[in-house]
Amino acid sequence: MATLGIFDGVHRGHQVVLGATVGEAEDAGWTSVAITFDPHPATVHRPDEHFELIASLTDRLERLAATGLDAVLVLEYTLDLARHTPEQFARRYLVDALRAGLVVVGEDVRFGWQNAGDQHTMVRLGHELGFGVRIVKDIECPDTGRRWSSTWVRELLAAGDVAGAANVLGRTHRVRGVVVHGAQRGRQLGYPTANLLADDLGVVPADGVYAGWLIRPAHAPDDGTSKRLPAAISVGTNPTFHGVERTVEAYALGRTDLDLYGEEVVVELVARLRPMVAFDGIPALLDQMADDVARTAELLGVPAPQRSDAARAATSPGAGAPAGAEGA
Structure with missing residues (x-):
């Protein structure tokens, strides 16, 4: 059982996807694994721009572990990795490396060269490569109707609203x-x-x-x-x-x-x-x-x-x- 993403901050939206991954794995008696990346892709593709993470890799791994995952695979993000097509990425990491029987992703998933792969690509590749796919619909904040996101966390922190950021992060x-x-x-x-x-x-x-x-x-x-x-x-x-x-x-x-x-x-x-x-x-x-x-x-x-x-x-x-x- 696998999922993938940067999971910067491991906010409430991430937690829903990760919780679904853990739950599906427990029901099937499989191992739950999250694939994440370090450094952040933005620092590789735009090295001249100053980019800051919401959570360090240490904190990200602690928060991922707290969701109940069995393991986290941290891939070093390089330009060579970025050049993988969606099919190459899925075959190399989801199939050959993890032998995933089911892949759980959110509606906004992007993967492969120039983020060409999306949720529909993942479903197609699942049919072709032999793994199931579960798409978790975006979860919105009940008070505002806005979807939980890292962008929202960054906006709140930029305004000094650490209490609001904690609401989105769940901590x-x-x-x-x-x-x-x-x-x-x-x-x-x-x-x-x-x-x-x-x-x-x-x-x-x-x-x-x-x-x-x-x-x-x-x-x-x-x-x-x-x-x-x-x-x-x-x-x-x-x-x-x-x-x-x-x-x-x-x-x-x-x-x-x-x-x-x-x-x-x-x-x-x-x-x-x-x-x-x-x-x-x-x-x-x-x-x-x-x-x-x-x-x-x-x-x-x-x-x-x-x-x-x-x-x-x-x-x-x-x-x-x-x-x-x-x-x-």
Whole structure:
């Protein structure tokens, strides 16, 4: 039993097709396999264009596994692979490689050279090559009537609507990256952050401040606390301090003891609190950051931490701005 697609984000529409694949396989006593591709075809055909994935390959594979599939075949997408005709692709991978008895695809399936193959092509090839085909009709969002799609997810994230994106995805949107050294601004202000370079993370939502979660890997050093930490998350260039490099900065609420440099972490974005703005001075910035932290705690249902000594010192009368103080 097989299905195929890029499955970027593994959104609710993908989940219907994948669920049908798993269900058909279980009923027949067969193995369920999804074929997917890496890198994304857009990066191969249009290498000069900047293209970002909704989910990294690691997250895509985790989400595909969560649907109950028995296996995932990741094909390296190259120009040579792209030149396969629909018949060549079906024969090589669906028949010779997987010996598929049934292929489950959505109405929008495209495969083969220049996406020449569609659902009708798949049905014809099934007759010719000896496998059955099930076409899963597009499923629409009951509230809007719009079909679930990766394009819709991208639009919502571009608007900063991470809650809306989560509705389409069926889960909270996340980005994954390695924590890098920043300017140490947050640490001086009592809000140390895990800094990720936005260019390396895939689809990052619009600039702003978000409530969410900072997730450390299972193999991270055990400090006796959860590896899933509530976090206030800043996305942008720190306009208060005239920053130019776009980053994702996650402050784990109440934690000033974490040393995450070099760790690969996941940042989940639950809700947008406000847009990114520049503040007139450190006290105003810190007052807003304290409010962001309190609202984050309320939204996530966790206790709000007290201001750190560094934050209180920075807002005391006569306090100057720390060198490179962190902005939001």
